[in-house]
Amino acid sequence: MxxxxxxxxxxxxxxxxxxxxxxxxxxxxxxxxxxxxxxxxxxxxxxxxxxxxxxxxxxxxxxxxxxxxxxxSGTLAFDLPDTGSLTGDLTELAGRVEGLLAEPETRAVVEAALVGAVRHPAMRELVTQFLEDRLGRHQPLFTRAVERGELPADLDPALLVDAVAGALWIRLLVRRRPLSDDFTGQLVALLADGISAARERAGRRRG
Amino acid sequence: MxxxxxxxxxxxxxxxxxxxxxxxxxxxxxxxxxxxxxxxxxxxxxxxxxxxxxxxxxxxxxxxxxxxxxxxSGTLAFDLPDTGSLTGDLTELAGRVEGLLAEPETRAVVEAALVGAVRHPAMRELVTQFLEDRLGRHQPLFTRAVERGELPADLDPALLVDAVAGALWIRLLVRRRPLSDDFTGQLVALLADGISAARERAGRRRG
The missing domain is CATH 1.10.357.10 (Tetracycline Repressor, domain 2)
Incomplete structure (x- = not known):
């Protein structure tokens, strides 16, 4: 002891x-x-x-x-995906967040942290630090995508992360709907198509 | 009395x-x-x-x-936008949600409801009913977009609503970041571009 x-x-x-x-x-x-x-x-x-x-x-x-x-803690950690494409990486990343929220123990931690963040400035600061830390760890994934020409350099990756995490939060923790209808896949596909279109437009502006 | x-x-x-x-x-x-x-x-x-x-x-x-x-209650109500385009309508809709979250009184209601939803099944049921009700009220906006050929009929509008509402939730209530960098505009543009791409793909499949 x-x-x-x-x-x-x-x-x-x-x-x-x-x-x-x-x-x-x-x-x-x-x-x-x-x-x-x-x-x-x-x-x-x-x-x-x-x-x-x-x-x-x-x-x-x-x-x-x-x-x-x-x-x-290892509880909330996961390896960074490296599938060779931004869509693949985002799908894997969303799947891992989904996995954390599917597991009762980790789901309870996420719930307590996000609920605490709304009520307590000190807890909010911790959640913000956590999200910044994860965004930093995921940065290589976005850097690789920029290098492959898949992601415009001026698109803030935090936008993608907030949209995916936020949608999963509303769907799983607020609505308590199952994700069986391939919610995550559709959302990632929508964002990936949106990114492609933004990239093509940026390419035309430069060309 | x-x-x-x-x-x-x-x-x-x-x-x-x-x-x-x-x-x-x-x-x-x-x-x-x-x-x-x-x-x-x-x-x-x-x-x-x-x-x-x-x-x-x-x-x-x-x-x-x-x-x-x-x-x-009129407190949480807003008129349905009808700008003539899906992007315009989604931008307006996101702006109104942003407005609700910018106002301390309504923000406090939204916070209490979403926090309560995580902790209490009865409150969760109320929030789910509220979200369903709003989705129902917004349905004409999505129906018009399908009629104008802007939205594929098989794309669930709840996906768009959850992504926008969820991203705003994470950004404004968890991270407490200002939206001055046109967060909402970028997100709606990304989703709208993603929808266009999905529509074009569906068109090519049919063609």
Whole structure:
């Protein structure tokens, strides 16, 4: 139960205590189960079985712990697709978001985070950081698409990400409709066709 | 303070008590201020100054009162655009949703409803009914677009509505970013171009 952190470890040889993944998992479970308001470092200590003092040593506040749990936990992570085409990559990406929302545990985390973001400025800041971080991680996908000439360089990828994530949010979490009618596929096809048209127009302007 | 409803009135000659709009306004204010959990018919009576018994006579439950307030109140209503083109109509429609989210009072109602929808099945049912109702009201816009040959008949308009509403939700309520970079215009243009491409493809398949 007792985790000791030496000054050396704290100075950066390690990027967290030994049982970091368990602490992150407990943090996300607690957020999902009780929401942002009721989230406490004490609760995470209890759930993970890691000493409270250890957790505080690495994360002096609730928001620092939650930020690292959201950004670094394997629970919300997925590999970047690289199918060779923007449509393929967007389809894969949308499918992975769909997968996160289909899994009750991760769905509950996403729900608690998005609901908390509307109510609490601190939670909103965390969600914004999370979305920025994911957009940064996905950037190579969009850079490759620009290099292949599939995506106009002046089109903000955040627009695509917000449209896909937002539509999935409304459909799955608000309307609670199944996606069996290939909702994601149709949406990605629509956006991809829209991007092609924008690219062709830009090409004609240059030509 | 005392509103009396005769049997005749109750039987359908009128569709609600005299001070219906005030009751609806008070209901939405209460939802916005306190959320779905703390919403009570008593609270609405207090805020609107209408006798509790009168309200109960027309709306026997909290969810019936909230449903009618969401569906019928002028607060969340807007006229259907008819600009002569699908792109024009979608731009107008997105602008009106943007307007609702820019106004603190209506924004608070939308936030409380969407947040409540994630947490409470009863509130979710109300939001789903509200979205269905709006989609029904907007249907003439999509029917006209199909008649003008602008929208393939097999493309579900709900997809367009979810993408625009979802993207605005993520951008305005989660990320809290301003829309000064013509976010809505770019998104609608992308979707409209995507629809054109889908239509042309469908035309070639037929041709």
């Amino acid at each position: 007792v985790d000791s952190v030496t000054a050396q470890e704290r100075a950066g040889e390690r990027s967290g205590p030994r049982r970091k993944e368990e602490i992150f998992a407990a943090s996300l479970e607690l957020l999902a189960g009780q929401g942002y308001d009721a989230f406490t470092v004490e609760g995470v200590a209890q759930r993970s079985g890691v000493n409270k003092t250890t957790i505080y040593r690495w994360w002096p506040s609730k928001s620092e712990l939650l930020r690292d749990a959201l950004l670094q | 005392v509103d009396s409803v005769t049997a005749q009135e109750r039987a359908g000659e009128r569709s609600g008590p005299r001070r219906k709009e005030e009751i609806f306004a008070a209901s939405l204010e209460l939802l916005a201020g306190q959320g779905y959990d703390a919403f009570t018919v008593e609270g609405v009576a207090q805020r609107s100054g209408v006798n509790k018994t009168t309200i109960y006579r027309w709306w026997p439950s909290k969810s019936e009162l909230l449903r009618d307030a969401l569906l019928q």
